Amino acid sequence: VSEMIVRSLVVVLFLMRAVAAAGGPDSALVEKLTATGLRTCDAYAMLARLTTAAPHRLAGSDGAARGVEISRQLMQEKGLSNVRLDPVMVPHWVRGPVEEAAILPGGAHDTVHLAVCALGGSVPTSPGGIEAEVLEVRSFEELHRRAASAKGKIVFFNRPMDPSLLETFQAYGRAVDQRGGGAVEAAMAGGVAALVRSMTLAHDNVPHTGSMGYKDSVERVPGAAVSTVGADSLSALLAREPHLRVRLRLACETLPDVPSANVLGEIVGSEHPEEVIVVGGHLDCWDKGSGAHDDGAGCMQAIEALSLLKRLGLTPRRTIRAVMFMNEENGLRGGRAYASDHAGEHHVAAIESDMGGFAPRGISVQGDSALFLGVSRWRPLFAMLGADKFVQGHSGVDISPTVARGVPGFGLDVENHRYFDYHHSDNDTLDKVNPRELEMGAIVEALLCYLISEEGLR
Amino acid sequence: VSEMIVRSLVVVLFLMRAVAAAGGPDSALVEKLTATGLRTCDAYAMLARLTTAAPHRLAGSDGAARGVEISRQLMQEKGLSNVRLDPVMVPHWVRGPVEEAAILPGGAHDTVHLAVCALGGSVPTSPGGIEAEVLEVRSFEELHRRAASAKGKIVFFNRPMDPSLLETFQAYGRAVDQRGGGAVEAAMAGGVAALVRSMTLAHDNVPHTGSMGYKDSVERVPGAAVSTVGADSLSALLAREPHLRVRLRLACETLPDVPSANVLGEIVGSEHPEEVIVVGGHLDCWDKGSGAHDDGAGCMQAIEALSLLKRLGLTPRRTIRAVMFMNEENGLRGGRAYASDHAGEHHVAAIESDMGGFAPRGISVQGDSALFLGVSRWRPLFAMLGADKFVQGHSGVDISPTVARGVPGFGLDVENHRYFDYHHSDNDTLDKVNPRELEMGAIVEALLCYLISEEGLR
Numbered sequence: 001v002s003e004m005i006v007r008s009l010v011v012v013l014f015l016m017r018a019v020a021a022a023g024g025p026d027s028a029l030v031e032k033l034t035a036t037g038l039r040t041c042d043a044y045a046m047l048a049r050l051t052t053a054a055p056h057r058l059a060g061s062d063g064a065a066r067g068v069e070i071s072r073q074l075m076q077e078k079g080l081s082n083v084r085l086d087p088v089m090v091p092h093w094v095r096g097p098v099e100e101a102a103i104l105p106g107g108a109h110d111t112v113h114l115a116v117c118a119l120g121g122s123v124p125t126s127p128g129g130i131e132a133e134v135l136e137v138r139s140f141e142e143l144h145r146r147a148a149s150a151k152g153k154i155v156f157f158n159r160p161m162d163p164s165l166l167e168t169f170q171a172y173g174r175a176v177d178q179r180g181g182g183a184v185e186a187a188m189a190g191g192v193a194a195l196v197r198s199m200t201l202a203h204d205n206v207p208h209t210g211s212m213g214y215k216d217s218v219e220r221v222p223g224a225a226v227s228t229v230g231a232d233s234l235s236a237l238l239a240r241e242p243h244l245r246v247r248l249r250l251a252c253e254t255l256p257d258v259p260s261a262n263v264l265g266e267i268v269g270s271e272h273p274e275e276v277i278v279v280g281g282h283l284d285c286w287d288k289g290s291g292a293h294d295d296g297a298g299c300m301q302a303i304e305a306l307s308l309l310k311r312l313g314l315t316p317r318r319t320i321r322a323v324m325f326m327n328e329e330n331g332l333r334g335g336r337a338y339a340s341d342h343a344g345e346h347h348v349a350a351i352e353s354d355m356g357g358f359a360p361r362g363i364s365v366q367g368d369s370a371l372f373l374g375v376s377r378w379r380p381l382f383a384m385l386g387a388d389k390f391v392q393g394h395s396g397v398d399i400s401p402t403v404a405r406g407v408p409g410f411g412l413d414v415e416n417h418r419y420f421d422y423h424h425s426d427n428d429t430l431d432k433v434n435p436r437e438l439e440m441g442a443i444v445e446a447l448l449c450y451l452i453s454e455e456g457l458r
Numbered sequence: 459v460s461e462m463i464v465r466s467l468v469v470v471l472f473l474m475r476a477v478a479a480a481g482g483p484d485s486a487l488v489e490k491l492t493a494t495g496l497r498t499c500d501a502y503a504m505l506a507r508l509t510t511a512a513p514h515r516l517a518g519s520d521g522a523a524r525g526v527e528i529s530r531q532l533m534q535e536k537g538l539s540n541v542r543l544d545p546v547m548v549p550h551w552v553r554g555p556v557e558e559a560a561i562l563p564g565g566a567h568d569t570v571h572l573a574v575c576a577l578g579g580s581v582p583t584s585p586g587g588i589e590a591e592v593l594e595v596r597s598f599e600e601l602h603r604r605a606a607s608a609k610g611k612i613v614f615f616n617r618p619m620d621p622s623l624l625e626t627f628q629a630y631g632r633a634v635d636q637r638g639g640g641a642v643e644a645a646m647a648g649g650v651a652a653l654v655r656s657m658t659l660a661h662d663n664v665p666h667t668g669s670m671g672y673k674d675s676v677e678r679v680p681g682a683a684v685s686t687v688g689a690d691s692l693s694a695l696l697a698r699e700p701h702l703r704v705r706l707r708l709a710c711e712t713l714p715d716v717p718s719a720n721v722l723g724e725i726v727g728s729e730h731p732e733e734v735i736v737v738g739g740h741l742d743c744w745d746k747g748s749g750a751h752d753d754g755a756g757c758m759q760a761i762e763a764l765s766l767l768k769r770l771g772l773t774p775r776r777t778i779r780a781v782m783f784m785n786e787e788n789g790l791r792g793g794r795a796y797a798s799d800h801a802g803e804h805h806v807a808a809i810e811s812d813m814g815g816f817a818p819r820g821i822s823v824q825g826d827s828a829l830f831l832g833v834s835r836w837r838p839l840f841a842m843l844g845a846d847k848f849v850q851g852h853s854g855v856d857i858s859p860t861v862a863r864g865v866p867g868f869g870l871d872v873e874n875h876r877y878f879d880y881h882h883s884d885n886d887t888l889d890k891v892n893p894r895e896l897e898m899g900a901i902v903e904a905l906l907c908y909l910i911s912e913e914g915l916r
Contacts, residue, residue, distance in 0.1 A: 035622035163894075164493035166843070201894070359817075359873045361844060385624070386819060386873075389844065415817045415844075415873055417894040436621075436659070436875040 030384045030447060032312055037443045043304035044435035046074050047296050047357070051430045055290035057283060058120075059327035060092030060258045067283050071263040071299065071324045078307040080265030080322065088337040090260040090327040093121055095287055096251030101195070101224065103234065104131070107241040114230040115205045118252040119179060119196065119212040119223040120286065120330045129249035130154065130193050130222065136238050140177065140185050151190035154246055156238075157182045158197045158231050161420065168416050169355070172199055176210070183223035184215050193248055194223040197231040202421040205229040209286050210424045211330045222250050262334045263324040267306050269453065271317040276342075277449050278321050279305055279351040282328030282335075282398050289428030293419065297357025297438055298412075299324045304442035305449055316453035318348055325398035328354070332397065339401035349452050350403055351445060352396025353412040356419040357438040362389025363448065366409035371457060375410075378451055387444045389413060408457055410448060412441055488842045488905060490770055495901045501762035502893035504532050505754050505815070509888050513748030515741060516578075517785035518550030518716045525741050529721040529757065529782045536765040538723030538780065546795040548718045548785040551579055553745055554709030559653070559682065561692065562589070565699040572688040573663045576710040577637060577654065577670040577681040578744065578788045587707035588612065588651050588680065594696050598635065598643050609648035612704055614696075615640045616655045616689050619878065626874050627813070630657055634668070641681035642673050651706055652681040655689040660879040663687045667744050668882045669788045680708050718784045720792045725764050727776040727911065734777045734800075735907050737763055737809040740786030740793075740856050747886030751877065755815025755896055756870075757782045762900035763907055774911035776806055783856035786812070790855065797859035807910050808861055809903060810854025811870040814877040815896040820847025821906065824867035829915060833868075836909055845902045847871060866915055868906060870899055 037043075054066035068085065075083040095118055103112040118124075135150050137143045138159040143150065157178035161171040175197075182194035198208035205227045212223045226234065237244055263283065269275060281298020285291020302322040309316065326334035362382065365372050372392050382388040395409030403409035415437075422428040495501075512524035526543065533541045553576055561570040576582075593608050595601045596617040601608065615636035619629040633655075640652035656666035663685045670681045684692065695702055721741065727733060739756020743749020760780040767774065784792035820840065823830050830850050840846040853867030861867035873895075880886040 034624050038624065039622040041621075163499070164497040166492050166496065168894075359875060386847065415895075417817060417898070418892050421892075434876050434879075436626075437873075440875070 026381050027384065029450070030381050033308060033443045033446055034385065036311055037308055037439045038436060041435035041439040042307060043300045043438045043442045044433065046300040046303060047292060047433060047438065048430055050296050050300060051290040051292050056287040057285045057291055058287045059090040059260060059284045059330060061287065064260060064284055064326065068261050068263055071283060074303055075263065075265030075322065078303055079310055080306055081268050083265040085261035085263055086337065086341055087259055087261050088326055088333050089257045090333045091331045092255040092258045093330060094253060094255060096124065096253060098249050098251035099224065101226065101246060101248045103237060104245045104247055106244060109237060112233060112237065114234060115207050115227040116224045116230070117207040117209045117288065118250045119225055120209055121212050121254065122183065122223045122250060122252050123220045124250045124252050125222050125248055129247045131245055131247040132192050133243055134234070134238060134246050135191070136235060140181070143185055143189055147189040150186070153191050154193045154195050154248060155182065155186035155189065155191040156195045156234065158235055160197060161199060161201050163201055168201060168420050171201065172420060175199055179210050179225065180212055183212055183221050184218050187219045187221045191221065193221050195248065196223065196225050198225045198228055200228060200420045200423065203228050206425045206427055208423060208425040209288055222248065224248060224250060260326045262326050262338055264321060265306070266319055266321045267309060267316055269318040270315045273319050275318040275346050275348050276321050277318055277349045277351070277452050278323050278347060278399065278402065279445050279449055280323035280325055280398060281353050283324040284327050284329055286329055286424045288424060288426050289422065290430065291428060292430045292433050293356040293422050293428050294424065295328070295354045297433060298353035301353050301357070301438065301442040301445055305445040308442060308446045309450060314450060316450055318453040320449045320453060328398050335398040336401045339405060343405065347402060347407040349408045349410060349457060350395065350399035351410040351448060352399045353441055353445060354396050354398065355412065355414045355416055357433045357441060358414040358416060358418065359437040360385065360387040360412055360414050360441045360444045362387050362391065362413045364391050364393040364395060364411040364413050366393065366395035366403055366411070371408050374457060381447065382444065385440065385444055412444060414441060484839050485842065487908070488839050491766060491901045491904055492843065494769055495766055495897045496894060499893035499897040500765060501758045501896045501900045502891065504758040504761060505750060505891060505896065506888055508754050508758060509748035509750050514745040515743045515749055516745045517548040517718060517742045517788060519745065522718055522742055522784065526719050526721055529741060532761055533721065533723035533780065536761055537768055538764055539726050541723040543719035543721055544795065544799055545717055545719050546784055546791050547715045548791045549789045550713040550716045551788060552711060552713060554582065554711060556707050556709035557682065559684065559704060559706045561695060562703045562705055564702055567695060570691060570695070572692060573665050573685040574682045574688070575665040575667045575746065576708045577683055578667055579670050579712065580641065580681045580708060580710050581678045582710050583680050583706055583708045587705045589703055589705040590650050591701055592692070592696060592704050593649070594693055598639070601643055601647055605647040608644070611649050612651045612653050612706060613640065613644035613647065613649040614653045614692065616693055618655060619657060619659050621659055626659060626878050629659065630878060633657055637668050637683065638670055641670055641679050642676050645677045645679045649679065651679050653706065654681065654683050656683045656686055658686060658878045658881065661686050664883045664885055666881060666883040667746055680706065682706060682708060720784050720796055721782040722779060723761070723764070724777055724779045725767060725774055728773045729775040731777050733804050733806050734779050735807045735809070735910050736779050736781050736805060736857065736860065737903050737907055738781035738783055738856060739811050741782040742785050742787055744787055744882045746882060746884050747880065748888065749886060750888045750891050751814040751880050751886050752882065753786070753812045755891060756811035759811050759815070759896065759900040759903055763903040766900060766904045767908060772908060774908055776911040778907045778911060786856050793856040794859045797863060801863065805860060805865040807866045807868060807915060808853065808857035809868040809906060810857045811899055811903060812854050812856065813870065813872045813874055815891045815899060816872040816874060816876065817895040818843065818845040818870055818872050818899045818902045820845050820849065820871045822849050822851040822853060822869040822871050824851065824853035824861055824869070829866050832915060839905065840902065843898065843902055870902060872899060
């Protein structure tokens with residue numbers, strides 16, 4: 001109860017500040033940021049350029065290299081300072097020309113083609129493909145129980161994301177073990193491949209890729225995702241014909257690491273140039289769709305956040321640095337390299353947008369309670385943008401190596417019911433992004449950067 | 459400052475209640491509503507049925523009659539009580555087979571076709587069309603100043619919705635006078651027709667219709683909307699060739715009023731069946747698109763709100779009544795008839811969803827400050843749904859005649875950046891609706907209905 005009273009008093013203080021701020025310089029700033037940003041929605045124009053010129057930006061690909069160059073150009077055109085590339089070696093996995101699966105004819109059915117795609121990092125099948133019976137399971141625990149039945153089979157992991165959860169990221173988090181660890185678990189049970197239900201709440205025929213892993217001690221078997229419609233068809237047919245056979249062909253391969261880069265640009269602080277606020281997203285994306293929401297949105301929002309401050313003629317006290325991180329999807333090399341390369345600098349904060357370019361709801365603060373209460377004093381200003389849902393939680397994957405060194409982390413929280421309909425699939429294209437919603441995220445980031453720059457966090 | 463302190467104390471009380479409620483029966487209810495609703499998203503299945511079988515539901519049309527029948531069927535299938543139709547006479551305007559406009563060849567240009575549609579209620583042109591020069595204005599005030607130049611011309615109202623405003627409904631409200639009153643103003647200045655820039659923030663070639671009015675004392679000239687792309691083309695050409703000529707043809711007409719109906723269904727209150735909580739939307743829509751967001755969404759959410767309470771086995775103390783109002787778009791006959799027909803009943807509250815089937819943000823409360831403070835005690839519960847933005851303001855058009863009689867009004871506020879991209883146009887179709895976002899609105903309405911039913915408002 002004492003904590004309740006303390007919190008209540010904190011809220012009273014916030015409100016007094018809110019009343020004091022009404023009509024004050026901070027609320028005028030929010031109004032100017034909003035009007036200036038929404039008038040032209042520049043983040044969208046930048047995202048259109050990125051996704052058109054470099055739709056596929058998987059680490060190590062030519063598309064990723066084009067994405068690096070376009071980001072560098074955009075930062076220079078927007079007048080950022082110290083625009084530069086931080087080199088980093090990245091993995092180079094390629095999907096290859098073949099990915100197909102079919103239920104072979106038998107029983108009462110003809111051939112049934114399944115919409116599949118290789119999971120990122122998978123080994124290929126033999127050129128002729130794998131042909132085997134299928135064991136359907138809903139969890140690793142079920143697979144362990146039924147391991148005796150798995151030998152020589154394709155293990156089909158078919159536990160859906162739970163639609164009854166309000167937070168789609170929570171539903172994703174509770175299902176994605178199948179994608180990340182399915183191939184290892186299948187191999188340990190004697191299976192010959194892993195076929196995983198796509199991580200999406202949509203019911204359509206589009207497969208969703210994403211990263212998967214291997215263990216050195218376990219044989220490497222191929223891993224593929226199947227569309228939710230395909231998964232349901234396969235499951236229904238298995239219920240009638242448990243010995244049906246599936247052929248899976250994948251031509252993906254892992255090539256040697258190649259050089260790539262993080263892309264950086266700044267507004268140099270007028271009073272404390274050595275104190276740095278990082279704001280960014282990841283430039284790489286999967287080779288499906290064009291990474292519009294994941295995470296072209298977050299990258300272009302970061303550039304736009306700095307550009308907005310410049311358009312308003314603001315000169316922040318501390319340095320604000322936009323960073324496009326490379327290789328979040330299948331390695332985190334860029335995020336790790338950034339933390340290591342810049343370990344000697346004084347980072348005040350790290351901010352990331354990587355939940356899609358939807359309307360912002362608030363900020364997830366990664367740090368201690370004192371930090372959380374401190375930034376909560378700004379909530380009334382974010383309420384003006386509809387983004388005052390402040391919670392303590394995870395901030396962002398790319399900035400996690402920086403946050404792990406004690407830097408306060410901030411993740412942009414957005415309205416995300418639609419996110420996994422698009423995520424890692426051919427559905428993640430520019431037409432799914434609304435220019436105003438995207439811009440609002442940039443406005444929230446600009447406000448957060450500026451408040452931290454001017455007032456500090458401690 | 460004293461008001462500030464009072465508000466702060468109120469917030470403290472809310473927080474104490476929130477802490478007390480955590481894990482209590484109310485928060486358990488919110489969790490059950492959420493899980494049950496999101497698991498199947500029934501509102502979307504109902505909306506698919508409505509928009510497929512009756513895409514065009516303009517008052518007086520066959521489509522509207524089909525919409526009435528489908529709503530009645532849905533209410534019965536969901537087990538609502540006292541399902542019935544309240545008859546009401548409605549206007550019957552029809553678009554007709556012809557609506558076209560072209561910039562006639564001349565100067566340096568060939569014929570330029572403009573994407574137009576008649577505004578609802580417009581008189582037709584003569585069969586051969588109106589051919590005239592064009593006067594472009596941005597406001598009625600500019601037209602008044604330049605009235606000497608308007609004689610015999612098509613008056614082109616080209617003031618855009620202001621993109622720099624955060625709230626799209628505010629931008630709409632500041633531009634829509636051109637659509638509603640443009641034909642009257644044009645005629646008063648001696649013009650022969652009104653051509654109005656579409657009320658949308660999107661830049662595309664789709665015209666947006668909507669209602670317009672006439673005055674008995676002013677000649678009736680035709681009114682049409684032109685797409686934003688068409689408006690920009692016309693404006694650019696006018697800057698070079700001020701005497702260019704446009705031909706406009708419309709075949710719309712107003713037929714005699716016809717019978718239609720509001721559709722009602724209930725959960726009868728267990729303790730106070732005579733006390734009624736209304737929740738609804740409007741069943742009619744324009745004859746473009748299929749009225750998915752405007753306002754099939756609000757109608758199906760109301761049925762789903764009641765269905766949800768029934769699926770949870772809840773027996774509300776007061777009667778909760780879903781109402782599908784007829785003829786919001788061009789007459790408000792249904793809303794007025796409801797208020798009049800049911801004036802003798804004790805209405806506790808009226809709730810409307812008519813801002814699109816997007817993710818809910820909160821509730822706009824129409825009533826006095828005591829009412830607002832009273833319902834604000836529930837904010838922590840709505841925060842669990844991301845819908846705790848409570849403001850005092852307008853509730854809904856259909857319920858406005860009921861609210862005018864002193865009944866507290868509640869409008870569902872939603873994330874609406876995309877709304878006017880679709881509104882009153884061919885873009886307003888089912889594929890623009892996300893099943894989870896739509897369902898969340900129904901869940902918020904179910905919660906509000908139930909809290910009002912169980913706790914009352916006074």
